[in-house]
Amino acid sequence: MTSPNTIEARGLGRDYGVTRALEGLDLSVEAGSLVGILGPNGAGKTTALLMLATLLRPTRGSARVMGCDLISEASAIRRRLGLVFQEATIDGLLTVEENLRFAGRLAGLDGYSVKHAVNEVVQRIGLGPLRQRRASQLSGGWRRLTDIARATLHRPALLLLDEPTVGLDPEHRERMWSVLDAERRERGITVLFSTHYMAEAESADRVLLLSKGAVVEEGAPADLQRGVGVAVAEFEGPAGAAIEAALVREQLAATSMRTERGWRVGVREPQRVAQLVAEAPGGVTRFLLREATLEDVYFLRTR
Amino acid sequence: MSAISAIHGIVARDLQRAARQKSRMLGGLARPFIWLLLIGGGYGAIARVDGGSYHAFVFPGVVAMAVLFGGMLTAISTVYDREFGMLRLMLASPAGVGVILAGRTLSAALVGGLQGLAVLACAPFLLDATAGHYLAALGALSLSAVSSGALGLLVASRLRSVENFAGVINVVLFPLFFLSGALYPLAGVPSALRTVARVNPVTYQVDLMRHALGQGPEFGLTFDLLALLGSSILALALAGALFDPERRFLASVGGARR
Numbered sequence: 001m002t003s004p005n006t007i008e009a010r011g012l013g014r015d016y017g018v019t020r021a022l023e024g025l026d027l028s029v030e031a032g033s034l035v036g037i038l039g040p041n042g043a044g045k046t047t048a049l050l051m052l053a054t055l056l057r058p059t060r061g062s063a064r065v066m067g068c069d070l071i072s073e074a075s076a077i078r079r080r081l082g083l084v085f086q087e088a089t090i091d092g093l094l095t096v097e098e099n100l101r102f103a104g105r106l107a108g109l110d111g112y113s114v115k116h117a118v119n120e121v122v123q124r125i126g127l128g129p130l131r132q133r134r135a136s137q138l139s140g141g142w143r144r145l146t147d148i149a150r151a152t153l154h155r156p157a158l159l160l161l162d163e164p165t166v167g168l169d170p171e172h173r174e175r176m177w178s179v180l181d182a183e184r185r186e187r188g189i190t191v192l193f194s195t196h197y198m199a200e201a202e203s204a205d206r207v208l209l210l211s212k213g214a215v216v217e218e219g220a221p222a223d224l225q226r227g228v229g230v231a232v233a234e235f236e237g238p239a240g241a242a243i244e245a246a247l248v249r250e251q252l253a254a255t256s257m258r259t260e261r262g263w264r265v266g267v268r269e270p271q272r273v274a275q276l277v278a279e280a281p282g283g284v285t286r287f288l289l290r291e292a293t294l295e296d297v298y299f300l301r302t303r
Numbered sequence: 304m305s306a307i308s309a310i311h312g313i314v315a316r317d318l319q320r321a322a323r324q325k326s327r328m329l330g331g332l333a334r335p336f337i338w339l340l341l342i343g344g345g346y347g348a349i350a351r352v353d354g355g356s357y358h359a360f361v362f363p364g365v366v367a368m369a370v371l372f373g374g375m376l377t378a379i380s381t382v383y384d385r386e387f388g389m390l391r392l393m394l395a396s397p398a399g400v401g402v403i404l405a406g407r408t409l410s411a412a413l414v415g416g417l418q419g420l421a422v423l424a425c426a427p428f429l430l431d432a433t434a435g436h437y438l439a440a441l442g443a444l445s446l447s448a449v450s451s452g453a454l455g456l457l458v459a460s461r462l463r464s465v466e467n468f469a470g471v472i473n474v475v476l477f478p479l480f481f482l483s484g485a486l487y488p489l490a491g492v493p494s495a496l497r498t499v500a501r502v503n504p505v506t507y508q509v510d511l512m513r514h515a516l517g518q519g520p521e522f523g524l525t526f527d528l529l530a531l532l533g534s535s536i537l538a539l540a541l542a543g544a545l546f547d548p549e550r551r552f553l554a555s556v557g558g559a560r561r
Contacts, residue, residue, distance in 0.1 A: 052397060054395075055394060055395055075397045075399060076397075078395060078396060078397040079397040081395075083395045085388060085391065085392075087388055089388045089389060089391065089392045091316065091389055093319070093320050093323050093324070094316065094319055094320070096314075096317070098319055101312070101315070102312050102313075102315070102316045103312075104312070105304075105308050105309055105311055105312025105315070106309050106312050106313075106315075106392070106393060106398060107395035107396060107397070108305025108308050108309060108396075108397055108398070109308060110308055148393075196349065201401075215507075216372070268376070
């Protein structure tokens, strides 16, 4: 199996005892692309990333990462891989610089290369003023940015990030993504990340939606959004069921979903929906017509 | 080259951590001196061994104790790394489990060795030892430190959480020390306990130190050396086999999907 893709996985799956965590993941990730994995808790996102990082052995299937076999060439993969876990993996007793030096040594860099790489990454990520500060004294945002510095210090070709922005304020989240954008732009690094934030996934080249251990949707965010409908109508109130039934009957509903308080329908002709709502006997308490989002895809496919 | 670099990184980090955990370091240094004063002083009033003072008899054992506690506790701190995520960082590196174990053994041996050296520096106050004795003691101390690090990693390989740490000191470390002939000659203890002492690697650490400091040892020098080398290799091999890299990740996914 030779491919220019950075990741080529076929039927990659993992069981924990009798629990099937990941059914069988088929995944192709182009070099230099940004790919997001979405899915509710327990969907298999972390399992998929840990397997691709060679840290969990797959129960079934196979994969090549950066041209290397996931099982027999794990060490070669790790050499060119950057990995960011859900919680920042830095030692609170060490300074920022000591943490980075430790990471550089673990990556196999010699003393000179470590010094050079640490200086470069500190400058690139803006860690200069914090360089000599103990990691335990950093805010959550700076801990995460130090973690990103740690994972990119050795100039990996592939970066895997497991929910990297959980708990970050918008400022640090934006800063983190701008660092990753620069990595992609300047060095063509491939990034595969999992997230719960739809807005982050919308900026990806491709999105993979996992649910209950299986891939339920895959594609470019814009394509996936178009699949929901031209627009999305949200309505609540006594006439909700009748409006939804009318939309389905008139074949105006591309997708339809019952929510906690009403209906969310992906429609083909937005104008007709407004007319139906206005004419509905019993009325609606809330009506909203808007563009489809990735969140709509998420709810449609994971419920 | 990359293996050496990884070992360098692991050792540097462990030494930096040890230097910053001042209370732990001071406690590790104070422990053998407290034993030397309290146990040595107490028993010294009622006991003489082989015609010499009890202080002189117990001294090699207290040096071994400093090495044992320093080395083993540093190695067992791998369980902290497992709990707080640093171990997965090491496992995700190209270094591999063998290199990680080698690095941890070396750093544990250095911490244990330095603590033992601090006690050994007091030898002139208690023993009539020559420069040759001290040189030999340095060698014994080094081998004992590696042995303690290897034993610590073996314990850490199956330890699930930091909550078990205190239990390990009471259930593993103290029995290893008490059954080593550090505090009393093994010749006089019941045969069942003597048998247990014979399979205790710390017995050979203490005995090797007695050889080095010119005291009456229990076993031959070659036997001590082989026993320590053999038990260290066995401990590291077992630790390598038991050290399941997936365990941390299985814990992180909670045995369920995520």
